[in-house]
Amino acid sequence: MQFYLRDGYLYCEQLSVKDILERVSDTPFYLYSAAQLRENFTAYAHALAGMNARVFYALKANSNPTLLVILRELGSGATLVSGNELRMALRAGFAPGNMLFNGNGKRRDELMLAAQHGVLLNVDSEFDLEHIIQVARAVNRPLDVLLRVNPDIRPDVHPYVATGMRNSKFGIRAERLMGFLDRLKPVPLVRLVGLHCHLGSTIKDVRVFRDAAALMGDLFNAGRDRGFDVRYLNLGGGLGIDYERTGVYPTPADLIGAMRGLLPDNATLIVEPGRSIVGSAGVLICRVLGVKTNGDRHFIVTDGSMTELLRPSLYGAYHHVGFIEPIDDEVRTFDIVGPVCESADFLGKARELPTPPEGAGLVVYDAGAYGYAMSSNYNLRTRPAEYLVDGDRLLQIRRAETFDDLTLTPLSL
Ligand SMILES: Cc1ncc(COP(=O)(O)O)c(C=O)c1O
Structure with a gap:
């Protein structure tokens, strides 16, 4: 400490x-504390050692440019939820290839910015996909996307920070996923490269990540079976921290341990922690x-x-x-x-x-x-x-x- x-x-x-x-x-x-920030990031790096995996720090938790530079120098990528977060990540020196732009309501100017820099995009809904297709045609360059799945998993946290439940505003229900694959098939400019889910924040019980990894692993394989070059499995952020200072709390190693055995061999795991790195x-x-x-x-x-x-x-x-x-x-x-x-x-x-x-x-x-x-x-x-x-x-x-x-x-x- x-x-x-x-x-x-x-x-x-x-x-x-x-x-x-x-x-x-x-x-x-x-x-x-710079040392604490480094320790927290390094805990993820150690937990993921030997795995095909990347950490995309979630800027929404804290986007101070100096802290971002420290994390980027440690090898972090960036998860973004607004055009300005994208601009800030660029300013802090993150490579666009190490960024993912998330959100359930991305504006056209934000999508254009992401497209111009070749940032990975998360598709959150039917309308979001149509906007992304329009933007790919406007910039006339291929865009790589992940589909954000709404996994309907209850993380046992405050309702305001649960994001992956049936009635949440985020993501695509698993039963509608095949419709998105059908829509993407004839659109070579928008390339499906991965799947994403994010259960929520302040999560104490890492068993929910095991459930997410199992579900998402199956969907990942289904995407590949349908002929898509799906490579990334992004299981979001959400690990809580020991606010109560009990001294007993799941670590990044516990989180990754819960998911590890359930990931398809050919998947690159992405995790996008915010709180557990900077909190x-x-x-x-x-x-x-x-x-x-x-x-x-x-x-x-x-x-x-x-x-x-x-x-x-x-x-x-x-x-x-x-x-x-x-x-x-x-x-x-x-x-x-x-x-x-x-x-x-x-x-x-x-x-x-x-x-x-x-x-x-x-x-x-x-x-x-x-x-x-x-x-x-x-x-x-x-x-x-x-x-x-x-x-x-x-x-x-x-x-x-x-x-x-x-x-x-x-x-x-
Ligand atoms: C899509 C997404 N990824 C990552 C995060 C980071 O979550 P946390 O700070 O709990 O790790 C959030 C925050 O809610 C999010 O919405």
């Missing part, structure tokens, strides 16, 4: 976060504005909020919360809340914590995934800065927004 406590003081790699807070001063901010590599650092009590609830009010980290408000998600240095005052049960004008604005509920003084540094752990990526300007708040620790070095890897960034629209009509 690259974020750790020593004598009650929080460290990131070789640096004390208290020292970082003194240098940076402006809170809240995100803080990442534990980042924390949110805030300052305490004050402490108050209403009714029978005690509140720690911080300068961090749902606009920096939406997950608790959006999914009731748990993030471990602590202080960056020892605090020796009465322990009470606190809700940790922000200044945003919403009762849903909280970072943690009912936590046993010592009563902090004003200005104390508070850390929200495991905030590297879907943290900054989901941040907003609600209440006209400015997005925070991002910093990276690499050994004993501290780098700013994104500046905080300023009021001027919020006034890009001309004020006069």
Whole structure:
């Protein structure tokens, strides 16, 4: 673990976060550990060693360009869900051949961009396929596609992060797959090269990946039997992380182990993790504005909020919360809340914590995934800065927004 406590003081790699807070001063901010990011990616690389497999990091989890460069240098590919993610991946130096563009509602300009760069495309629906065929004809070059299958597998996660169930908006139901093969047969410009599914996110029980691998392996073989040069079997991302800090959690090796024996020999496996690569590599650092009590609830009010980290408000998600240095005052049960004008604005509920003084540094752990990526300007708040620790070095890897960034629209009509 690259974020750790020593004598009650929080460290990131070789640096004390208290020292970082003194240098940076402006809170809240995100803080990442390069070593943790590398370790998390390397866990996948080791789990896949000796297999015909590729890791396509899902940019949606965190698309900070510096973190992307680190992952690209480690050999990662990129899974994208918007034209701008594609542009960001290009800027971070990913080769178009190592990118896959996903999505259930791709716009024509986004498809054109992907087609012009020769990025692999996921087909999500009948209309999506028709748009892809039109774009292939417009650019007059062959496009390689995967069909995204809706496997109807229940991953036992919050309904907002389950994506592969019967009534989900994503993918193509297996029984309709043959219709897509019929449609593709007479269209040589659109070449079917693989199949894809993604079950959801924050998955704790890797047995669902075994079910997915078995189903997708059968469909892969069916595609080949029908004469298609199907090569890629993309089983998505979705491995959860140990937000509760229990110390017991499935690893990438457990995930790959669950699927390994079920993959067809001639398949190249693609996995597209996001959270399990970047989640534990980042924390949110805030300052305490004050402490108050209403009714029978005690509140720690911080300068961090749902606009920096939406997950608790959006999914009731748990993030471990602590202080960056020892605090020796009465322990009470606190809700940790922000200044945003919403009762849903909280970072943690009912936590046993010592009563902090004003200005104390508070850390929200495991905030590297879907943290900054989901941040907003609600209440006209400015997005925070991002910093990276690499050994004993501290780098700013994104500046905080300023009021001027919020006034890009001309004020006069
Ligand atoms: C298609 C697809 N692939 C990969 C991911 C990454 O998932 P996770 O961050 O849970 O690994 C997502 C996120 O939901 C996704 O929708």
